[in-house]
Amino acid sequence: MNRPRRVAVTAPPDPGVRPRPVPPRPVPETLLDPARAELARSTRRAQVRRAALTLVCGALLLLGVPVLLRLAPGLSQWRPAGLPLGWILVAWVPYPLLALLAWWHLRGAERAERAGREQPGPVDRPAAPPPAEPAELAGPGSDGAGPAGTATRDTSDTTAPGTHSPIPPAAEHRATST
Amino acid sequence: MTVAAVVTLLFVTVLIGARGVAAMRTTSDFLVASRRTSPMLNAAAVSGEYLSAASFLGVAGLVIKEGTGALWYPVGFTAGYLLMLALVAAPMRRTGALTVPGFAEARLGSRSLRRFCAVVVVVICMLYLVPQIVAAGQLLTLVSGVDYWVGVVMSGLAVGVTLALGGMRAATYVQAFQFALKLLLFAGPAIWLLLLAGPQLRAEMAAPPEFTHFTQQTPVDFRLDTDLVVTEPTLVAVDGVPTRLAPGAYEALADQVWTFPAGAAVPELGGDRASLPVPGGADWALPLLGTGDAAPLLATWSVLVATALGTMGLPHIIVRFHTSPDGRGARRTAAITVAMLGTFYLFTIVYGLLGTVLTPELYLAQGTDTAIVTLPGRITDGSTASVLTALLTAGAFAAFLATSLGLLLALSGALAHDLMPSGLRRLRLTALASSAAVVPAALLMVRIDVSAAVTSAFTVAASTFCPLLVLGLWWKGLTARGAYAGMVTGLVASVGAMALGALLGLDGTVGMLLSQPALLSVPLAFVIMITISWTNAVPAWAEDTMLRLHLADRE
Numbered sequence: 001m002n003r004p005r006r007v008a009v010t011a012p013p014d015p016g017v018r019p020r021p022v023p024p025r026p027v028p029e030t031l032l033d034p035a036r037a038e039l040a041r042s043t044r045r046a047q048v049r050r051a052a053l054t055l056v057c058g059a060l061l062l063l064g065v066p067v068l069l070r071l072a073p074g075l076s077q078w079r080p081a082g083l084p085l086g087w088i089l090v091a092w093v094p095y096p097l098l099a100l101l102a103w104w105h106l107r108g109a110e111r112a113e114r115a116g117r118e119q120p121g122p123v124d125r126p127a128a129p130p131p132a133e134p135a136e137l138a139g140p141g142s143d144g145a146g147p148a149g150t151a152t153r154d155t156s157d158t159t160a161p162g163t164h165s166p167i168p169p170a171a172e173h174r175a176t177s178t
Numbered sequence: 179m180t181v182a183a184v185v186t187l188l189f190v191t192v193l194i195g196a197r198g199v200a201a202m203r204t205t206s207d208f209l210v211a212s213r214r215t216s217p218m219l220n221a222a223a224v225s226g227e228y229l230s231a232a233s234f235l236g237v238a239g240l241v242i243k244e245g246t247g248a249l250w251y252p253v254g255f256t257a258g259y260l261l262m263l264a265l266v267a268a269p270m271r272r273t274g275a276l277t278v279p280g281f282a283e284a285r286l287g288s289r290s291l292r293r294f295c296a297v298v299v300v301v302i303c304m305l306y307l308v309p310q311i312v313a314a315g316q317l318l319t320l321v322s323g324v325d326y327w328v329g330v331v332m333s334g335l336a337v338g339v340t341l342a343l344g345g346m347r348a349a350t351y352v353q354a355f356q357f358a359l360k361l362l363l364f365a366g367p368a369i370w371l372l373l374l375a376g377p378q379l380r381a382e383m384a385a386p387p388e389f390t391h392f393t394q395q396t397p398v399d400f401r402l403d404t405d406l407v408v409t410e411p412t413l414v415a416v417d418g419v420p421t422r423l424a425p426g427a428y429e430a431l432a433d434q435v436w437t438f439p440a441g442a443a444v445p446e447l448g449g450d451r452a453s454l455p456v457p458g459g460a461d462w463a464l465p466l467l468g469t470g471d472a473a474p475l476l477a478t479w480s481v482l483v484a485t486a487l488g489t490m491g492l493p494h495i496i497v498r499f500h501t502s503p504d505g506r507g508a509r510r511t512a513a514i515t516v517a518m519l520g521t522f523y524l525f526t527i528v529y530g531l532l533g534t535v536l537t538p539e540l541y542l543a544q545g546t547d548t549a550i551v552t553l554p555g556r557i558t559d560g561s562t563a564s565v566l567t568a569l570l571t572a573g574a575f576a577a578f579l580a581t582s583l584g585l586l587l588a589l590s591g592a593l594a595h596d597l598m599p600s601g602l603r604r605l606r607l608t609a610l611a612s613s614a615a616v617v618p619a620a621l622l623m624v625r626i627d628v629s630a631a632v633t634s635a636f637t638v639a640a641s642t643f644c645p646l647l648v649l650g651l652w653w654k655g656l657t658a659r660g661a662y663a664g665m666v667t668g669l670v671a672s673v674g675a676m677a678l679g680a681l682l683g684l685d686g687t688v689g690m691l692l693s694q695p696a697l698l699s700v701p702l703a704f705v706i707m708i709t710i711s712w713t714n715a716v717p718a719w720a721e722d723t724m725l726r727l728h729l730a731d732r733e
Contacts, residue, residue, distance in 0.1 A: 032722050040725035047728060048652065051264040058260050062253065062486065066478040069466055076465060082384045090249040090465040091527035095256060095520030102260055102516040109268070109509060113730040 043116035050112060054105040061097055065089055180321045180564070183572040187579070190355075215350055215501040221514035223350045224498050226357030228255070228489075228515075229522060230306075230581035231313040231547075232632040234364065234574045237523075239546030241530025242538065245455045247467035247478060249530065251633075252523035254482045256516060258489020263512035266490050268505035269651040269727035276500055277588070278493050278643055279596040285650045285723055288658035296596035298642050298669060299493040303589040304619075305635035306492075307582060311620035313547065314578040316401075320548050321571050330620045333575075337582045338613030341590070342606045350501055356580040361522050363573025367554070367566050368525040371532060374557050383531040386458040389538040390444055397437045400430045401545045405448030412442045438539075445542070450683045457538040468694075473687045477694060481633070484696030488636030491643030494584035497591065504731040529553065550574070586612055633694075634676050641668030641699040645707050654721040656707065657714040664707025671699035 032040065069076045069086050076086025215223070233252065240248035275281040279295035282288070311330055318329030340352065372380065408423045415421070415437040427448055430436055438444075447454055455461035468477025489495065502508040533540070533549035536556040540546045551574065554566035590608040598604070642665045649656045649664075672695050679692030691698060 032725060036729065037722070037725055040729045043730065044652070044725060044728040054260065054264045058257060062257055062482050063479055066250070066466055066475055066482075069464070070475050073464060077463070079384070084384075084463065086463075086465045087246055087249070087527065090246065090253065092524060094253045095524060098253075098256055098260055099517040099520050102263055102513040105260070105264055106509060106513040109264075110506065113506070116730050 039116055043112060046112040046115070047109060050105065050108045054101060054108075057101055058098070061094065061101075065094070180568045180571050181324075183568040184318070184322075184575050187359075187572050187575055215503075215507075217502065217507050217510035217514055219350065219354050220498065220502055220507070220511040221518055222357045223353035223501070224259075224495065224511060224515045225518040225522070226353035226355070226360065226580045227498060227584040228495060228519065228581070229357065229360050229577055230632065231310055231317075231574060231577050233522070233526075234360065234577035235313070235317075235547050235550050236632065237526050238529035238533055239540070239549050241527070242457055242533045242549055243454060243541050243546045244467060245457075245462035246465040246527075246530070247474070249465060249527060250467060250478055250481055251485060252519075252526055254485025255489065256519045256523060257482070257486040259512050259516045259519065261486055262490050262495075262499075263509060263516065266496075266647050266651065267499050267508040267512040270496065270647065271499050271502055271508035272505045272727045272729075272731070276497065277591050277595065278491075278496055278646070279592060281496075281650065282646060282661065286656065286658040286661055287717070288662075291658050291662055292596055294662060294665065295643075295646070296592040298638070298665065299588060299592035299596075301669070301673075302491070302493060302635050302639050302643075303585045303592070304616075305631055305638060306494075307585040307589065307616055308619050308623055309631040310578050310582045310585070311616055312623055314575065314582075315620060315624070317548065317551065317571060317574055317578075321551055321567060326624060327621055330617055333578055333582065334613045334617035334620070337579060337586055338610050341583055341586050341609040341613070352583060353580050356576045357518065359576050360573050360580075361518075363569050363576070364522060365525050367570050367573075368528040370566060371553060371557055372528060374562070375532070379532075379535065379557070382535045386462075386531060386534040386538075388458040389456055389534075389541070392438045392440055392442050392444060392539070394440045395437060396440075396539050397435050398430075398539045398543045399435045399545065400432055400543050402432050404430045404542065404544055405451065406430055406445040406542070407448045407452075408443075408445045410443045412438065412445075414438055414442075444539075447542070453685055454541070457534045457541050462534075468690050473690065476687065476697065477690050480691070480694040480697040483700060484633060484637045484640050484694065487644045487696070487700055488638075488640035490647060491639030492636070493592070493639075493643070494581075494588040496643075496647075497588055498584070505727075506731050532557075586616075634672075637672045637676065637694070637696045637699070638669065640696050641672040641703050644700065645704045649704070649707055649711075651724070651727060654724045655711050655716050656720075657711045657716060659714050660707045660709075660711030663710040664703045667706040668699055668703030671695060671702055675699065 069089070076084055076089070078085045081088070233255065237248060237251050240251065270281065273281050273284050275284040278299060279292040282295045283292035311333055314333040315326045315329035318324055318332070319326045375383070406428045408425050408428060410425060412423045413420060414423055417435055418437075428445075444456075446452070464474070466474035466478050467481055468474050499508040499511060502511050529550050532553050533546070537549050537552055540549050540552070551567055551570050554563040554570070557563070558566075586609060589612050590605060593612065594605040594608040645664050645668065646661050650661065675692045675695035675698075679689060679695075682692070683689070684692060
């Protein structure tokens with residue numbers, strides 16, 4: 001098995017390894033650029049609609065079939081192919097439907113996300129100028145030189161570069177902004 | 179042969195685990211395999227980790243014991259990943275936090291909340307882990323005749339050592355391998371047994387005869403103390419001693435063997451098991467749970483809610499999604515997992531129906547959990563039967579191992595990472611120490627009901643972490659105090675109701691809701707979490723923290 005190139009990421013701060021004074025919250029006022037925040041809001045709304053639709057379909061399937069079996073016991077005893085229909089409805093029918101629903105949701109969710117990405121969003125900056133590295137590591141509970149704090153570059157991270165989440169465990173710290 | 183199969187499996191598990199050691203350097207490497215796993219591999223690993231003894235053995239056993247309604251359990255287990263896909267996978271991955279407690283602190287900024295979450299992780303892991311090890315011991319006792327403690331110690335050791343050596347990186351390969359293995363060892367024997375069964379047995383499977391009389395001389399090996407109600411005078415050999423039983427109530431003691439003659443009437447179950455449907459009867463054939471005087475619809479819904487919502491709150495599954503490189507990868511992982519699990523569960527009904535036709539007496543003996551491995555011997559004999567039994571045992575053992583590995587990781591993560599400050603060395607030691615702690619617990623709790631303990635882990639997860647994750651990921655208004663109050667409520671309501679249900683042993687709808695409280699405890703936790711959050715001021719950074727989780731991943 002050929003091993004993919006490895007990219008090290010740091011451990012999140014371990015609470016209490018090297019206790020530091022916790023700076024008072026709240027941290028910065030706005031981390032997201034207003035335009036990007038708006039984009040995030042609309043993406044989230046699209047995803048919520050999408051998820052609601054999927055969940056309603058899933059709930060109709062999962063909670064509805066028992067109702068059907070309860071109200072029409074005769075239906076569950078009918079044997080269209082040797083086995084009672086009720087057993088087929090429980091043992092086999094839900095799985096392809098769930099997989100189909102999952103595939104449909106995945107497509108929709110990725111489309112909503114692509115729509116969000118296509119607009120060339122400005123790179124978000126903190127309201128204040130980007131803090132120098134030591135400052136970035138000084139969040140509450142943060143411990144930049146933790147047991148694993150040597151290699152700190154993770155290109156696959158998703159929090160925007162140059163910003164830091166208000167609470168450090170959310171962000172993987174990087175030595176260089178990409 | 180069976181022992182050889184299990185030993186080979188253990189060996190391969192440790193070997194694959196050791197592969198991961200060389201490259202492992204940091205705590206993050208240990209916990210989440212440096213986040214480089216592809217969706218397909220990761221989905222196989224998720225499925226491998228998720229398919230525990232409850233899926234491999236338990237559901238088929240439940241079909242014998244509780245009727246075809248038990249087939250709703252795996253539907254709920256699979257639907258859990260639809261919820262994961264729609265609500266949790268992508269934004270949870272984007273938090274960058276490694277564990278649920280880490281997420282709680284990252285999103286809500288409360289150190290004490292993190293610690294409380296770690297305590298909940300420990301509760302869920304123990305409820306889930308101990309029965310896994312117990313089941314491993316029972317299985318080995320049954321198939322190879324080794325002592326119970328040998329099986330328990332063997333499985334505890336293998337899991338602890340693999341984890342301490344390789345961590346999650348190892349676990350990713352181990353779990354993916356184990357999923358392929360389990361699917362093969364579940365589907366293959368199912369098809370093989372169907373072919374061996376012959377037309378008459380297959381016809382009986384489609385309509386199992388009601389289990390009212392023993393069709394042949396049948397030894398019933400009671401696993402636990404069991405209340406029986408004998409309905410007509412019966413000559414029974416109790417441990418070889420012929421005994422004439424007049425109609426009335428009796429108690430069979432654990433490990434006694436009662437041999438019933440052919441044609442004797444099957445005794446009814448007494449005590450708290452009196453409401454179980456007779457295998458093959460009309461109640462049994464109606465595919466709803468909780469037949470009898472308990473409301474079947476509510477019982478079925480409650481199990482569906484617990485299993486589907488509990489899945490997203492299982493700490494050993496959540497951590498798995500962090501091995502995907504980004505939110506999109508995590509989402510794809512969840513979607514593929516739905517299909518993989520569905521494929522596996524298609525074969526459950528084969529074992530359930532075969533077991534009901536061939537081994538209905540296990541319903542008396544409280545030994546339905548081991549029905550699957552006894553089936554080959556009932557259909558055929560000689561080497562074919564022992565090959566099939568060995569394959570199924572290896573698969574079941576793979577199921578114990580894979581799940582235990584993930585649970586132990588989550589458990590040691592919570593202990594070493596959240597509750598105590600430490601680095602990698604300590605995390606490894608914690609993995610060993612936790613497995614050492616679980617083994618004596620499993621030795622003590624030989625008598626617990628394996629499937630009940632596993633479902634209770636789902637219920638607790640659904641009542642605590644499910645609201646935390648759903649509200650934390652999608653609602654800016656959630657506050658630390660609200661989350662705290664909601665999770666405490668959910669934990670107390672679910673654990674309290676189940677403990678009360680076990681103590682009182684009530685029948686009917688109330689008893690059902692006490693032993694299966696998800697239908698009430700989950701909405702309660704949501705309501706408390708939302709109302710308490712409303713009474714608090716939301717920090718200025720909260721909306722930003724939440725919104726960030728929904729931004730598309732950067733290319």
